[in-house]
Amino acid sequence: MEEDLTALIQRVREGDAQARSDLFGSAYADLRQLARARLRDGGRHEGFSTTALVHESYLRFLRAGDLRAVDRRAFFAYASQVMRSVIVDLVREQHAQRRGGAVQHETLDSQLGLPAAQGESEILQVHEALAALASSEPRLAQVVEMRYFGGYEESEIAQALDLHVRTVRRDWEKARLLLIALMQG
Template identity: 50%
Template sequence: MTEITQLLQAAGQGDRAAADQVVAELYGELQRLARQKIRAAGEMTLLDTTALVHEAWLRLAGAQGKSFPDRRYFLAYAARVMRHVVIDLVRARQAERRGGDQPAVTLNTAIAEQTPQTDEDILRVHEALEELAGVDPRLAQVVEMRYFGGLLESEIAEALGVTERTVQRDWQKARILLSMSLKT
């Protein structure tokens, strides 16, 4: 059993120091996930990589009774939490009482190089992903881990306990179902 796995088990039993040590050791990988989310998000989020990792960690730390058998499951769950952080941020921006219909302004010039996505596009993808989860939860997991988490096919296969070829087929099927859902 690896050190990370032991720390994750201790954290699942309520050891706060172990939980903090897990994040410290996996911080680089969490930042990689966050970087991929922000890159894919375009101008939809005002968070930077560090802020997304920290917000996700606050939510992960607040998940009472949640235990992770190993590093892969932790990172897959972290990817899901980051997705929800981004979705919550978009929803908050869109809330009329907060002036959500006003365009966000940023001084970050890297955003100009990215593919723009509107808040509506992000919410449509989220809703389509929710529909997909109702049809086939594994397809939704594959999309979350690959698109939102930036995990490789081999990492997804290992986390889900399937072959890489199954992940590839699931990805193709999910893309077709999502594109049909987004066209309607």
């Protein structure tokens, strides 16, 4: 199956429009598993569903038009990035709606406003800290993205990035410490 996906990816890169649909058809079960893992491991929210996350990711892939992935591993790393952006954008949209969107706000001295759900706040905090981390430590950011937003296990990340599992484990620990520092600072 890995060879089939790699062949489809190559056809997409060559401009074959049918290959784009075939690629997502062939990868759909794996994409659902990736989305399910992400939603189970901290991204669960009433506005997210596995199917909706996969479909929105597919639509963003279509809009982007350019696939830079060269093989199955790179494709799923890319998919985890797209899923991250879908989740972050949905959380931001919901925060904006809670604050009234474009409605003019007036200040009241009361405790009527409800704080954002902890999961949503965490997603946005991690996203912002991850952007800062990516500027100085891109591989660490990629490991975090694949694990936190993509739901990958250490062994899957190691395979996708062509690293040893121990290296991924060390990168994850270092990235966690850096992210905590960035989120508290």
